[in-house]
Amino acid sequence: MQRFLSVLGVLLMLAGVFGLSYTWHIDHRSAETLSEYAATEFNVSRDGEGYVEGAVFLMWDYRFDDSKLVPKAVFITDGNEWEMTASTKHTPPPMSGSRFRSENKLFVALPTACLKAVLNAETIRVQFFYDNGQVIDLPLSSKELALWKRKIRW
8 A cells, every 4th residue: 555655655756746847838938030939910000091090910829827018018110119009908717617727918019100100120039028027028920920011012
């Protein structure tokens, strides 16, 4: 019986260590581009004549910790910084169910001047911040950048 409990204890410790390292890895993941890090969406709005009025950027990020997004985002177009106030929503994990991650949503309305910079940009980086001090600074992939430009030109 003592051997069984010892083996069970070791197995539970190993499961805990692997589980903890997995959740830390998800919350501190590395990525080459923004779309590899989080789900994003970019939409452009137009007036009745078809001219661009503005655009919105949405991002969904899932984490195991309780960190919340700070309502601020910085878009860097070829070195020019566009600091914008964002709207954020943090949804903690439900008490029951299969999802145990919290959800963070970021919503940013881009000004028209920023859209002109996006249209002419060679590279775009997006920075966003968590209340635990973590700063994420990732570029758009070339495919994302081309999509953004196509949506603005259309």
